[in-house]
Amino acid sequence: ASSSGQAHSFRRKPVIIIVVGMAGSGKTTFLHRLVCHTQASRICGYVLNLDPAVMTLPYGANIDIRDTVKYKEVMKQFNLGPNGGILTSLNLFATKFDEVIQVIENRADQLDYVLVDTPGQIEIFTWSASGAIITEAFASTFPTVVAYVVDTPRASRPVTFMSTMLYACSILYKTRLPLVLAFNKTDVAQHQFALEWMEDFEAFQAAMRSDDSYMSTFAQSLSLVLDEFYKNLRSVGVSAVSGAGMDAFFKAIEASAEEYMETY
Numbered sequence: 001a002s003s004s005g006q007a008h009s010f011r012r013k014p015v016i017i018i019v020v021g022m023a024g025s026g027k028t029t030f031l032h033r034l035v036c037h038t039q040a041s042r043i044c045g046y047v048l049n050l051d052p053a054v055m056t057l058p059y060g061a062n063i064d065i066r067d068t069v070k071y072k073e074v075m076k077q078f079n080l081g082p083n084g085g086i087l088t089s090l091n092l093f094a095t096k097f098d099e100v101i102q103v104i105e106n107r108a109d110q111l112d113y114v115l116v117d118t119p120g121q122i123e124i125f126t127w128s129a130s131g132a133i134i135t136e137a138f139a140s141t142f143p144t145v146v147a148y149v150v151d152t153p154r155a156s157r158p159v160t161f162m163s164t165m166l167y168a169c170s171i172l173y174k175t176r177l178p179l180v181l182a183f184n185k186t187d188v189a190q191h192q193f194a195l196e197w198m199e200d201f202e203a204f205q206a207a208m209r210s211d212d213s214y215m216s217t218f219a220q221s222l223s224l225v226l227d228e229f230y231k232n233l234r235s236v237g238v239s240a241v242s243g244a245g246m247d248a249f250f251k252a253i254e255a256s257a258e259e260y261m262e263t264y
């Protein structure tokens, strides 16, 4: 949130975790895993679903956009396609978001985390006015962290890795909130390659050169920009399916929340 310059007296809790990522990266499954983890660890998590189009959720949401906004009726009423329907539903919900903040504030003493699931198509949340309004409403009230879920097997080519990271970079600069990269699906592909590429610029350049994409030269220049970006984030490998990496994830969230408290 671009809340710089404003004087806030933040509560320490709950920490808001906004889960974003490309469609199919595993946001919903990951959220389910986080819910299980919090329950097993006696941490109190509260779940907010912001995807109006999801049919069934594996977890029980405490607040669900679908209770307030009927996505299919919105599509009909405004004569919209699927993406327009999701965006308009989110807009309608955003107008009442102060009520959501109020509900969370009323329970703040009992809550450790609020886990926020976002619509399948990432840009509907990250690049919409309502997404910005919702993010800002959280960030001006509670410590707020963005968790960017990466489909690790799909990011294993240098060029796809780079576009994934550029998107993460754009989210960091748009939200100005601490960002945690959750390399998901490590049960299918380990994320070591990603850590290596982020730590060692030469290694990434070498991988890029061996990839015969026509974008290579351009991509090599862009990777210089990314090297700077990597210094501003935390990354962990997770598997929403196996449950690997949950402790590391919450450690990264705690460190990010600390950073938030110091910065905002």
Ligand code: GDP
Pocket: 021, 022, 023, 024, 025, 026, 027, 028, 029, 030, 120, 184, 185, 186, 187, 188, 238, 239, 240, 241, 242
């Ligand atoms: P969303 O669109 O980002 O909410 O993604 P979903 O949670 O709906 O997951 C998309 C697909 O990825 C589903 O088929 C999941 O079963 C699968 N998936 C999610 N997380 C993992 C994981 O950690 N490992 C594996 N192997 N598959 C996963």
Ligand code: MG
Pocket: 027, 028, 029, 051, 054, 118, 119, 120
């Ligand atoms: Mg989902």
